[in-house]
Amino acid sequence: MSRDTIQRYFEAFNSKHIDGMLECLTSDVEHHVNEGQIRVGRVKFADFCAHMDHCYDEELTDMVIFVNEDGTRGAAEYIVNGIYKATDAGLPEATGQTYRLPAGSFFSLKDGKISRVVTYYNLADWIRQVS
Template identity: 70%
Template sequence: MTVVNRYFDAFNAGDTDAMLDCLTDDVAHHVNEGQIRTGKALFADFCAHMTRCYAENLTDMVVFVNADQTRAAAEYVVNGTYLQTDAGLPQARNQTYKLPAGSFFDLKDGKIARVTTYYNLADWTAQVA
């Protein structure tokens, strides 16, 4: 099992500590909308925020890793519930959503050094509006 699979297993289990164990100390987190966050502390803050606002489970996971295990990508479906209003987004009323998404990774010494996540924000907004 790759570190990427362990990362997503931890995500689906809601285990932020296990996700953090998969990351380098200086991980670069490129979110779909917003600034790059660097380091585990900011990644943990992001996870805490997401847990407050969203309940998500990822399905239909396909993970790709290059031959020298320095890069990886994953494609999946996000199945979620919008729990608490997130600043600048529509009001949360426990709306459910389902959308395709993907993540891209740099891998270093068996850990994730970069996480870049993509999903279609307009699609998500239309589903929860």
């Protein structure tokens, strides 16, 4: 179940189906953003996704998903293949640059849903690629 939930979450991400991602989350999901603040709840998660969709076009490939034995925690390693579409505040100007970046996510799972998402990538590498 846990592996399936994480798989569905990433399939929805790659399909740009935010509602599908939200269906995989608990109502009080904690979203730990790389280099950012923790956002709590599906509404804030949806707002974050809308912002990301405005600025970036991303597809995740080379996905490997790991889940612990009792299904309460998981992780995924993948490559982010993206296009920087619109300038994000405090970051370099967007001109349609492409990037390819290794990243990972960590999950807590409760009752078949994701209750915590933590995402990590090397921001300095991303800035170097789009500058």
